[in-house]
Amino acid sequence: MNYRLPEEWEPYITTTPYVNESGIFSYAEGELIKGPFGTLLKRCSEENGYRLWLHELEVNQPFQFQLSFPKPTASIMYMLEGEMVYPDEEMPHVLATSGFYYLSYMPVLNLPVIVQAGRHTLLQLDLSEKLLEVVGLKYYGTFEIWNSLQQDSLDGYIRDVCPITEPVRNLLHQLLHCDMEEEERMLHHYARFIDLLLLYFKHRRRSIW
Numbered sequence: 659m660n661y662r663l664p665e666e667w668e669p670y671i672t673t674t675p676y677v678n679e680s681g682i683f684s685y686a687e688g689e690l691i692k693g694p695f696g697t698l699l700k701r702c703s704e705e706n707g708y709r710l711w712l713h714e715l716e717v718n719q720p721f722q723f724q725l726s727f728p729k730p731t732a733s734i735m736y737m738l739e740g741e742m743v744y745p746d747e748e749m750p751h752v753l754a755t756s757g758f759y760y761l762s763y764m765p766v767l768n769l770p771v772i773v774q775a776g777r778h779t780l781l782q783l784d785l786s787e788k789l790l791e792v793v794g795l796k797y798y799g800t801f802e803i804w805n806s807l808q809q810d811s812l813d814g815y816i817r818d819v820c821p822i823t824e825p826v827r828n829l830l831h832q833l834l835h836c837d838m839e840e841e842e843r844m845l846h847h848y849a850r851f852i853d854l855l856l857l858y859f860k861h862r863r864r865s866i867w
Contacts (some may be wrong), residue, residue: 659711659782661700661730662724662768667693671776676701683712683834685843695721697812705844708789708851710833711782715740719775724768730810731764732785732803734854736822736830742771753816754780759826761802761858765812781830783851793852797859821860829854 663671676688676699688701703710703822722745737754744753753835754760790804799817806813822830829850836843 659713660706660726660728661691661698663691663693664723664724667695670694674762682837685836685840686710686712688704695719696754703847705840705847708786708847709782709784710847711780711784712834713778713780713782715773715778717763717773717775717778721775722770722772724770726768727764727766729766730807731766732790733762734780734783734858735760735762735784736783736842737824738779738781738822738830740773740776740780742773742780742862745772757822758819759822759858761799762815763806763817764814765810766803767814769814781834783854785851785855789851789855793855793859797862800855800859818858818862820858823857823861826854826857829857 671691671693673689673691674691678684678686678688678701683701683703683798685705686701691698691700696715696719699714699716700713701712722846735754736759738758739756741755742753744751785800785803786797787804787807790800790807793800795804802817805811833847833850836846838846
């Protein structure tokens with residue numbers, strides 16, 4: 659997922675590689691975007707066919723931009739702090755709010771969002787077809803998304819908003835603070851992704867069979 663920023667601000671925007679000094683998500687590559695709105699920090703780790711993203715926004719004013727999906731994407735989105743709103747003229751509605759997560763499928767599109775002044779943190783786990791096939795086809799929400807990926811559906815949607823419980827938060831903490839070497843980290847992350855999906859299923863308890 660990328661960002662599309664307002665064209666009128668392009669002359670004032672700088673983009674630089676991010677050097678991680680905090681120790682959190684230290685194994686990921688990062689990009690820091692600065693502009694009149696504040697800063698956008700995007701970090702991504704891609705291993706064994708899956709991606710983990712951390713989006714951190716520090717904005718000083720209400721700010722509208724677009725989330726760009728260059729290819730069909732199935733994800734679980736964890737809103738760790740802040741809020742993102744879809745700016746529908748008739749009925750604006752919240753896409754993500756602090757303390758909740760959801761399953762989503764997005765086709766190729768640019769999705770407009772608005773954030774208010776403050777800090778917003780979104781953790782995005784992209785689900786590959788292989789990962790969905792391992793544990794997900796029994797459950798309606800993940801089967802629906804797997805089917806959309808198979809057909810390159812043009813219809814995007816969000817399913818099953820769930821609270822970020824303490825077990826979920828602990829697994830996310832393990833992902834972001836992992837200090838293993840690459841091969842061990844790949845196995846560790848794969849296991850944690852399965853655990854996160856199983857917790858999602860446990861919360862929903864819905865089966866298509």
